[in-house]
Amino acid sequence: MTELRQLLLSRIREVADYPEPGVMFKDITPLLADPAAFTALTDAFAEIAVRTGATKVVGLEARGFILGAPVAVRAGLGFIPVRKAGKLPGATLGQRYDLEYGSAEIEVHAEDLAADDRVLVVDDVLATGGTAEASLQLIRRAGAQVAGVAVLMELSFLDGRTRLTAALDGAPLEALLTV
Template sequence: MSSIPSTAPREAAQFIKDRVRTIDDWPQPGVQFRDITPVLQDRRALRTLIDLFVQRYIDAKLDAIAGLDARGFIIGPILAYELSLGFVPIRKKGKLPYRTLAESYELEYASATVEIHEDAVKPGDRVVIVDDLVATGGTMMAGTRLLKRLGATVVEAAAIIDLPDLGGSALLREGGVPLYTVCEFAGH
């Protein structure tokens, strides 16, 4: 993966960023929510987004794509399909029906727990974990820890948006998790 640039091609990244909607004071005052639904609704934007991820990972020799509940479930399965891989859901606590491992973490305005089926990946599997954005990095770190507890190698964490001012991308990189994002937004 070292020969792959760490950022998306500028024109495509800007095309995606221009379609992300910002909603002020949601879900609470002071939060700027970055809404990806306009990207998903625009057929060209969705195709561009998926193509960026596919081109990045086409030669990465992956075994699976893992997606974080809930918006990682939108991009993750599409990417897995395009790469002819399986998809591994990492869900909020209490949503998976089989035996699970759990990991708790802090969000920018709450705390939560995610779970993974204990047989979701095999030791040595090479996995990319995806979500819509990286804020504080808690969800992505928790998902990464779950995959590693099962013996998988997390090749990279990937997201559409980085919110670097919230510290999540720095936390991931300091924790040894390579990170790829398509675009970033300053502020909260």
């Protein structure tokens, strides 16, 4: 794991004061541009999907789409996008959640998840945990089970793990990197 960690960290660029002053943004674009690093990341997430018994992978908009789709393919599973409200056609289930500066809503097609599905949520960063927590609520409202949450990077100083612990109800939270 040390080799993987070093590879991933070497391909993540820090951008100061983006999107606002005082924020040190973790840009994964260089990681995605490096086929060896992107493949190693995909393989690590696919191993988590298999180990947790997932039958579907959910990717959270937007970088979770980029990471989750190849993970689903590599693990031989279906991929389900969880989108911002109003982006999916047809019947959807929505889940509102609070942000530091207001609220937001995410949605999924109701028919994409079934009672026998075990869902692994994949995203790039775990910050405060609000979006991930809302996705777990949405998955359960759709009737599916949560297999776990896998993120590339956990920003430990924002303590999102604490928020997600109760929502996970015993399912694992795995971060490949903790910063």
